Amino acid sequence: MSSLLHKTCVCIVLLLVMPLCRAQSYGPAHADWTIPIAPFRIADNLYYVGSKDLASYLIVTAKGDILINSSLVSSPQLIRNSIQQLGFRLSDVKILLISHAHFDHDAGSTELLRLTGAKYMVMDADVPVVESGGAKDFAYPDDHYPPAKVDRILHDGDQVRLGDAVLIAHKTPGHTRGCTTWTMRAVSGGKLRDVVIVGSWNVNNGFRLVDRSGHPASYPGIAADFQQTFAVLKSLPCDIFLGAHGSYFNMLAKLDRAKAGAEDAVWIDRNGYRIAVAEHQRAFEAELKRQQSVTGASAP
Ligand SMILES: [Zn+2]
Numbered sequence: 001m002s003s004l005l006h007k008t009c010v011c012i013v014l015l016l017v018m019p020l021c022r023a024q025s026y027g028p029a030h031a032d033w034t035i036p037i038a039p040f041r042i043a044d045n046l047y048y049v050g051s052k053d054l055a056s057y058l059i060v061t062a063k064g065d066i067l068i069n070s071s072l073v074s075s076p077q078l079i080r081n082s083i084q085q086l087g088f089r090l091s092d093v094k095i096l097l098i099s100h101a102h103f104d105h106d107a108g109s110t111e112l113l114r115l116t117g118a119k120y121m122v123m124d125a126d127v128p129v130v131e132s133g134g135a136k137d138f139a140y141p142d143d144h145y146p147p148a149k150v151d152r153i154l155h156d157g158d159q160v161r162l163g164d165a166v167l168i169a170h171k172t173p174g175h176t177r178g179c180t181t182w183t184m185r186a187v188s189g190g191k192l193r194d195v196v197i198v199g200s201w202n203v204n205n206g207f208r209l210v211d212r213s214g215h216p217a218s219y220p221g222i223a224a225d226f227q228q229t230f231a232v233l234k235s236l237p238c239d240i241f242l243g244a245h246g247s248y249f250n251m252l253a254k255l256d257r258a259k260a261g262a263e264d265a266v267w268i269d270r271n272g273y274r275i276a277v278a279e280h281q282r283a284f285e286a287e288l289k290r291q292q293s294v295t296g297a298s299a300p
Pocket of ligand 1: 100102175200
């Protein structure tokens, strides 16, 4: 074959194949993820230092502070400003945690670790994703961000302690393999309250829950993982309902009520938590049923 003819054939093949090779990316960041809001106290030593929808939490202790979620690559500056507005210092952050290894919760980690020297603690099954800068994520391997070294690998039920703060890491997989729901106790209204920070309960577009011929599940066991996650979430005692996004727990509406005089009591929402878990379980089960009904699907 002549060189010209060979190149022409290669080009034609590429033109035919390229539309089939879609980028495996979540897509652009939502506007609400980068809009600053005034930081606020939720209870006792627990503060919100995130953006309008991307949640970051600061737990303040006499031995230093814990930060949950570094968020986007661009978020550390917003988080630093929020911490300073509350009268605290970013340099006091000794431990960095995340809700799960997606770029909207962990892409800022490298920069935050550089700024603080904090120890990075991540649930076992999310560690390869964090340390590969997103490349090993089952759904979005094209969402690259700076890889970060994990200092402590967490396992389901592990405690993270600093000063008088104790956080428990509950493995709630499905959305990512190492998705983590954090619980702790904090005083609000003069009483000790159970706090739940939901890692995620969402079946995103494109997640494959069942095996079909030629199209395996997003990862082996993903449907069973989601089922286990809902069992865990239903078992957790919850007074103060929080999550990885403000939208999980209706944060903006509650914030309006807090400013209107309801104050810290607005975050106590046992019923809202139960309803939200049940709604997301129903959504998962409906999606599982829909995928199972597609010809060629086998049970998870
Ligand atoms: Zn996510």
